[in-house]
Amino acid sequence: MFPTPVEKLSPAARTGYQVALPFVMVLWLLPLIAVMMISVRSANDFTIGNYWGWPTEWNLIENYSLVFTGSSMPQYLLNSVFITVPTVIGVLVLSCMTGFALGIYKFRFNMVIFFMFIAGNFVPFQILMVPVRDLTLDMGIYDTKLGLVLFHIAFQTGFCTLFMRNFIKALPRELIEAARVEGVSELRIFWYVVLPLMRPAIAALAVLIFTFIWNDYFWAIVLTQGAESQPVTAGITSFNAQYRAAYHLMSAGSVVAALPPVLMFFLMQKHFIAGLTLGAVK
Amino acid sequence: MTSSKSNRSYWKRNQIAITPWLFLLPAMIMFALYVVWPIVQSFNLSLYRWDGLGEARYIGMQNYEELWYDDAFYTSLWNNVLWLVLYLLAIPAGLLIAIFLNQNVRGIRIYKSLFFFPFVISQVVVGLVFTWFYDPSFGLLNIVLGWVGLGPIAVLANNEIATYGIIAAGLWPQTAYCMILYLTGLNAVDPEQIEAARLDGAKGGKMLWYVILPQLRPATFIAFVVTVIGALRSFDLVSIMTDGGPFGSTRVLAFYMFEVALSEYGFRMGYGAAIAVVLFLIMLIYISYFLIKMYRDERGV
Numbered sequence: 001m002f003p004t005p006v007e008k009l010s011p012a013a014r015t016g017y018q019v020a021l022p023f024v025m026v027l028w029l030l031p032l033i034a035v036m037m038i039s040v041r042s043a044n045d046f047t048i049g050n051y052w053g054w055p056t057e058w059n060l061i062e063n064y065s066l067v068f069t070g071s072s073m074p075q076y077l078l079n080s081v082f083i084t085v086p087t088v089i090g091v092l093v094l095s096c097m098t099g100f101a102l103g104i105y106k107f108r109f110n111m112v113i114f115f116m117f118i119a120g121n122f123v124p125f126q127i128l129m130v131p132v133r134d135l136t137l138d139m140g141i142y143d144t145k146l147g148l149v150l151f152h153i154a155f156q157t158g159f160c161t162l163f164m165r166n167f168i169k170a171l172p173r174e175l176i177e178a179a180r181v182e183g184v185s186e187l188r189i190f191w192y193v194v195l196p197l198m199r200p201a202i203a204a205l206a207v208l209i210f211t212f213i214w215n216d217y218f219w220a221i222v223l224t225q226g227a228e229s230q231p232v233t234a235g236i237t238s239f240n241a242q243y244r245a246a247y248h249l250m251s252a253g254s255v256v257a258a259l260p261p262v263l264m265f266f267l268m269q270k271h272f273i274a275g276l277t278l279g280a281v282k
Numbered sequence: 283m284t285s286s287k288s289n290r291s292y293w294k295r296n297q298i299a300i301t302p303w304l305f306l307l308p309a310m311i312m313f314a315l316y317v318v319w320p321i322v323q324s325f326n327l328s329l330y331r332w333d334g335l336g337e338a339r340y341i342g343m344q345n346y347e348e349l350w351y352d353d354a355f356y357t358s359l360w361n362n363v364l365w366l367v368l369y370l371l372a373i374p375a376g377l378l379i380a381i382f383l384n385q386n387v388r389g390i391r392i393y394k395s396l397f398f399f400p401f402v403i404s405q406v407v408v409g410l411v412f413t414w415f416y417d418p419s420f421g422l423l424n425i426v427l428g429w430v431g432l433g434p435i436a437v438l439a440n441n442e443i444a445t446y447g448i449i450a451a452g453l454w455p456q457t458a459y460c461m462i463l464y465l466t467g468l469n470a471v472d473p474e475q476i477e478a479a480r481l482d483g484a485k486g487g488k489m490l491w492y493v494i495l496p497q498l499r500p501a502t503f504i505a506f507v508v509t510v511i512g513a514l515r516s517f518d519l520v521s522i523m524t525d526g527g528p529f530g531s532t533r534v535l536a537f538y539m540f541e542v543a544l545s546e547y548g549f550r551m552g553y554g555a556a557i558a559v560v561l562f563l564i565m566l567i568y569i570s571y572f573l574i575k576m577y578r579d580e581r582g583v
Binding site: 030 | 463517518
């Protein structure tokens with residue numbers, strides 16, 4: 001193990017490490033902790049300039065319930081859900097299929113198609129902006145959740161194909177050969193042999209894509225406009241415009257907007273990290 | 283009846299050849315429609331003058347000529363270079379934190395998760411959090427600076443340093459990401475090699491440089507690729523924290539392109555497309571690098 005485990009060092013070093021840990025962590029998360037602290041204050045604190053002292057009132061419940069009752073925040077959150085969940089499902093369906101096709105079969109354009117998906121995923125998405133916005137307008141789904149979902153599915157398929165294909169390629173080939181010898185059709189091989197083995201990859205991608213899409217801001221402001229269809233990342237800016245200079249409310253709003261992916265991360269941590277660090281170890 | 287029978291046998295004979303195309307088709311249509319074709323269209327559009335509504339007019343290379351003399355374009359380009367170079371600091375910073383956290387004490391898992399936290403939060407919220415952190419009247423940064431007799435400085439209102447302030451905000455989640463890559467990498471480092479090196483008297487910096495880092499190469503590669511792409515894509519933070527200001531000093535190409543094409547400064551789709559093409563060409567260098575590396579690995583397998 002590198003560095004040397006602290007258990008093997010002197011007791012003083014060990015204690016030093018134990019003390020340093022929380023200290024460094026607080027320093028690391030300071031900007032975030034600050035926002036959480038602000039989000040429980042009252043407007044009164046800001047008028048008297050008591051920004052960091054002991055709050056004159058604790059307004060935890062008031063502030064956070066106002067986020068849900070005094071603005072379109074619930075609508076935005078709901079929109080985010082209705083954009084993120086269908087995208088995740090769509091991407092998983094498509095990329096399981098492409099991963100299977102590219103990971104199992106040898107055919108002429110295999111490599112070309114695979115590289116096309118990877119390259120497409122790395123494209124600076126600004127180059128897609130004007131044409132995709134146009135396409136969405138032409139299809140009559142500008143400013144709808146569907147418009148965002150379709151684009152996200154198409155774009156994320158690139159990354160997910162890379163992921164799925166590599167995962168499937170690492171599966172033991174004998175399984176498939178054996179099934180073929182038994183006369184199992186290719187479609188059944190996909191459904192009954194390969195798909196069950198892909199569960200960990202599906203879980204990893206699901207949490208990862210959930211976070212990516214939930215946090216998307218650029219496409220949200222390019223393809224949607226109002227509270228009808230905008231996700232919470234775009235909604236938070238309208239929220240902040242509504243409560244301009246009410247920092248305690250803006251902070252509470254931000255915490256709410258940031259929360260779902262954070263919860264997702266803590267619940268599915270293992271899968272999340274497995275997905276992110278794919279390829280980090282040989 | 284007979285035709286269905288012959289169909290089935292045709293399928294039976296050729297299913298191994300047909301199945302992959304069947305499985306690829308939906309994704310390829312989506313990808314062609316939303317990714318490949320728009321890239322072609324952008325290249326084409328960059329040769330036109332178009333407000334997004336009326337008739338597009340072919341103007342040849344005029345958009346690119348205009349770019350050549352556009353100060354805002356150079357500011358954006360320069361800022362992208364700054365982003366690129368400074369963003370790479372996330373890699374050593376992430377390695378440092380990973381080394382710090384790679385221990386087996388009680389509760390270390392929670393600490394690792396908490397350190398990773400910033401990456402999970404949306405960039406919009408990261409932007410807001412740092413905007414308030416920098417705020418000259420109540421931001422924590424200036425309070426801390428005040429303790430040591432400095433400040434206050436309005437980071438985001440000063441066109442000399444605003445971009446650095448935004449990049450610092452961007453480094454926060456990016457470092458967290460590199461950290462998790464390295465933590466996974468450190469976990470997989472061969473313990474026998476470390477022991478052997480220890481017996482040979484290697485430790486600290488030497489051990490890290492000669493024994494550990496070579497084994498972390500895959501993690502470093504991914505960290506590098508993702509960080510570069512992140513730097514070139516930077517948009518959210520600029521948009522949230524300064525909206526390109528003060529005086530356009532924090533624009534990056536991605537943001538400037540959006541501003542030109544879709545904001546109140548006018549709907550200049552062709553000019554925006556030209557900026558996007560330049561950004562794309564820069565990125566192409568990295569995409570090629572990545573693809574060549576992947577291609578070599580594939581052939582090695």
